[in-house]
Amino acid sequence: MINKIIGFILIILSFLGGWTWMDYQNALTLPALTGTQPVYIEIGKGDSLTRIADKLVEQNLTFKPFWFKVIAFQKKVAKKLKTGEYELTPGLTIPEILALFEQGKTKQYAITFLEGWRFSEIMQEVASNPHLEHTLSFKAVPEPDSSSKTVDFQEVMSRLGADTKSPEGLFFPDTYFFEKHMPDMSLLKRAYDRMQSVLQREWLNRAENLPFKTPYEALTLASIIEKETATVAERPLIAGVFIRRLENDMLLQTDPAVIYGMGENYQGDIGFADIKTATPYNTYVIRGLPPTPIAMPGRDAIYAALHPDKSKSLYFVARGDGTHVFSSTLKDHNQAVNRYQRKKK
Structure with missing residues (x-):
């Protein structure tokens, strides 16, 4: 019925002047937005079709609001335009703009x-x-x-x-x-x-015999792993060290947890007094995991916590290039510390 009415209107207008039919055809096919830069329009809740057309005119689109409304009714989308902010790129025609509004393809x-x-x-x-x-x-x-x-x-x-x-x-x-x-x-x-x-997906696929009672505990260790290294290949190795320390009732002795527990007192370095000061996060003093995660771990760190390396290493020390040396004995660890840490001091 709407199309018949619009068609009737167009026939009448065509008798008034050939330019009217041509105007309609141009509105259908020619770009309403010229130039090289996109423009943005926000359709608010309750905006009428007339208000939307006015907003487009305010953005210097080259079309006549009358034809915008005619085409909207013709395509039966006049009452289907969705609210939101839209990015209109150069070259779009009125029908294409209306399709964006109908589909709700907002910025x-x-x-x-x-x-x-x-x-x-x-x-x-x-x-x-x-x-x-x-x-x-x-x-x-x-x-x-x-x-x-x-x-x-x-x-x-x-x-x-x-x-x-x-x-x-x-x-x-x-x-x-x-x-x-x-x-x-x-x-x-x-x-x-x-x-x-x-977390739940990774927990269901975890390795066997891990010392975690809940997924939250695994998340806590994953957050420590995340802060210990950005090298993805090393994360299972670091996870293995911490898992074996938990299983052997050893202190985790992880600096990122200590730093987290220091809060605003941390000024870029950890001193001897800091690792002796008890906080819930000082893993040089408390046994087991800290009470909460210390950061947001990514998927790789979570996976590593639930699929740790199976070697015997119990220690690791940073080389200074983003990687670590792993050791299974305290003697070997001390030698690595002397080589990579103490010599720098």
Whole structure:
């Protein structure tokens, strides 16, 4: 019926002047956006077809709003245009623009959470992103021993429905794409759900006889592995060292956990007093794993924690080039320390 009405209108207009039919054909086939740069338009909730056409005119698109509305009705999409921000590239015709609006192909923004980041770094990235809708009342979280900070990150955990008090390590590091005005909690939930999914999948496929009671314990070790090395091939080796230390009731003695426990007191170096000062994360003092993860581990680190190397090494020391020397005896380890660490001092 709509097409018949529009056709009737076009017939009448054609009698009024041949230019009218040509105008209609141009609206169908010629680019509405010329030039070399894209333009952006945001369709808001409740925007009428007339308001949408006006917004396009404001962006200097070369078309007549009358034909925009005629074509929208002709294609039966006038009431199907979806809200959101759209990127319109040069060369698009009115029918192509309407198809974008109908399909809801909105502009996507990206935010990246890096492997090894703390939750405080995630929140800084979220809080500074201008394209998200900010619903949370804080921009950072307190470090483990910083009682002077009063920011309550439990709001996030509560809104996620999580039964873990600390948010550390529970958000998967990745690049996430989102539409403009997505609520910050919606984005965080995606990262949280992704970590739960990855962790559960890896847990179900774990090696046998590991000293973990829960996936969360594996996540905690994975976070330490993540901070110990960026070399993917070494992660199972480092995981093997820590697994054997746990099995032999040895101290983990991992510096990244100590640093995490120091919080704001860490100034770029660990001293003798630091490794003697008890904190829940000082693995030179406490036995077993720290109480929570210390960072966001990636998939490789999680896999390594659940598929550790089966050799006999119990020690490792950094060479200074991003790799490590692994030793199975304290004597060999001390020799490696003398070669690669003490000589530098």
